[in-house]
Amino acid sequence: MSELLKQLKDQYKIFDITEVKSFQTFFSVDTAKLLPLVTSLKENSGYTVLVFITAVDWLEEDKFQLTYIVNNPEEKVDLGIRVFFKRDEPTMESIHHLWVHAATFQREIKEMYGIDFPGSPRVDEPFLLEGWDDIPPMRRDFDTKKYSEETFFPREGRESNDPATFMKLKLYPDE
Amino acid sequence: MSLSNKNEQEKNIRVTEDKFLAPENRKHTVIGPGGEEIFVDPLNDYFCTEKPKVEKPYKGILEKFYNWARAESLWVLGYGTGCGSIELPPLFSPRFDAYRFGVAMRPTPRQSGVFIISGYLAVKTLKRVIRSYEQMQNPKYVIALGSCTINGGMYWDSYNTINRLDHYIPVDVYIAGCMPRPEAILSGFNRLKEKIKEGRAEGANEYIEKLEWYKANQKKIIKDWNMPDYNW
Ligand code: SF4
Numbered sequence: 141m142s143e144l145l146k147q148l149k150d151q152y153k154i155f156d157i158t159e160v161k162s163f164q165t166f167f168s169v170d171t172a173k174l175l176p177l178v179t180s181l182k183e184n185s186g187y188t189v190l191v192f193i194t195a196v197d198w199l200e201e202d203k204f205q206l207t208y209i210v211n212n213p214e215e216k217v218d219l220g221i222r223v224f225f226k227r228d229e230p231t232m233e234s235i236h237h238l239w240v241h242a243a244t245f246q247r248e249i250k251e252m253y254g255i256d257f258p259g260s261p262r263v264d265e266p267f268l269l270e271g272w273d274d275i276p277p278m279r280r281d282f283d284t285k286k287y288s289e290e291t292f293f294p295r296e297g298r299e300s301n302d303p304a305t306f307m308k309l310k311l312y313p314d315e
Numbered sequence: 316m317s318l319s320n321k322n323e324q325e326k327n328i329r330v331t332e333d334k335f336l337a338p339e340n341r342k343h344t345v346i347g348p349g350g351e352e353i354f355v356d357p358l359n360d361y362f363c364t365e366k367p368k369v370e371k372p373y374k375g376i377l378e379k380f381y382n383w384a385r386a387e388s389l390w391v392l393g394y395g396t397g398c399g400s401i402e403l404p405p406l407f408s409p410r411f412d413a414y415r416f417g418v419a420m421r422p423t424p425r426q427s428g429v430f431i432i433s434g435y436l437a438v439k440t441l442k443r444v445i446r447s448y449e450q451m452q453n454p455k456y457v458i459a460l461g462s463c464t465i466n467g468g469m470y471w472d473s474y475n476t477i478n479r480l481d482h483y484i485p486v487d488v489y490i491a492g493c494m495p496r497p498e499a500i501l502s503g504f505n506r507l508k509e510k511i512k513e514g515r516a517e518g519a520n521e522y523i524e525k526l527e528w529y530k531a532n533q534k535k536i537i538k539d540w541n542m543p544d545y546n547w
Contacts, residue, residue, distance in 0.1 A: 269475060270439050271335065271539025277474045285472040291536055292478040295466035 166220035193245040199280040234260040252278040335539040362543040386511040392427035397434020399461040411497040424450040435463035449546040485518035
């Protein structure tokens with residue numbers, strides 16, 4: 141594992157290496173170097189399984205993070221590869237030619253975060269949200285409560301109590 | 316089906332091309348057996364466009380007899396929408412044995428009379444629910460299972476799940492809980508039976524009387540409406 145990381149550090153300038161467990165390591169890499177990196181991991185180092193792709197919205201820092209988890213079934217180790225890019229240029233290279241099922245993850249990320257993967261099959265078709273016309277709902281500047289209240293006829297009378305004050309009022313009304 | 320000349324067809328195709336419709340549901344021309352071109356508008360030609368009518372209940376002892384017969388044979392559409400649907404399979408196991416109440420599962424909407432909405436409804440699922448509900452034959456009843464169908468439950472502020480089921484289809488019985496146990500569902504069936512026997516379960520007619528209101532609510536959230544207005 142550490143040998144591979146050293147080699148990757150020389151070749152792809154990976155940074156921010158975190159070893160979470162003995163079988164799981166995360167690191168970051170420049171967006172431009174991601175495609176050659178995962179290709180080499182798949183072709184040369186035995187990381188043949190893409191476990192998932194996921195996205196994080198760092199609203200305060202104005203960037204998106206994508207995490208690719210790849211797995212080496214021989215050695216039973218995982219690698220997590222992080223890339224960061226600006227929120228106003230949400231585009232990333234597609235990796236569907238390496239793993240077919242990456243297209244499904246990318247389609248979902250496109251729908252939920254609005255991160256585009258040009259060339260990925262059916263990436264523009266709706267996945268869960270048919271006919272969605274607002275900003276992508278998993279972006280953190282989307283106000284889901286407000287949207288729900290405006291759209292879905294909230295039932296009146298829905299209220300909640302702070303348990304401590306509620307019980308205090310109930311048990312000791314005079315105090 | 317209507318025959319018309321080519322220019323007119325092309326115009327029609329361009330005007331009504333709806334990006335939400337599946338390709339086979341858009342207006343198009345087909346070549347008939349004799350080589351003639353036939354213009355089809357699937358939403359009008361393949362589906363019934365007539366508006367549904369209210370079926371007035373009979374009077375007196377006849378309706379009472381019918382209601383008794385309806386109440387004792389509730390056929391449930393096997394369609395689970397949310398996490399509550401996991402409570403339906405045990406209902407038909409020997410332990411809870413819903414068959415003794417005359418409750419049976421059916422695989423298609425055409426054969427069933429009770430629709431159990433078993434939990435939260437995503438907008439995408441609601442579309443399928445409306446289609447299935449409208450395909451069921453009268454008289455039909457709806458049981459809403461779980462707090463998600465009442466006020467949204469724990470998904471009350473979600474961007475994609477509805478809050479109140481009764482704004483989209485008429486509901487006969489609510490069963491509260493998250494999730495209700497099979498015993499609660501059995502008691503819900505008994506409440507539905509009482510309601511039917513008293514002649515108060517007229518949801519299907521209510522739906523047709525207030526069709527415009529229901530349709531407006533449905534179309535407010537289903538933004539890619541790509542089916543006929545009423546799915547017979
Ligand atoms: S009421 Fe509870 S159990 Fe039922 S669908 Fe909602 S969250 Fe799930």
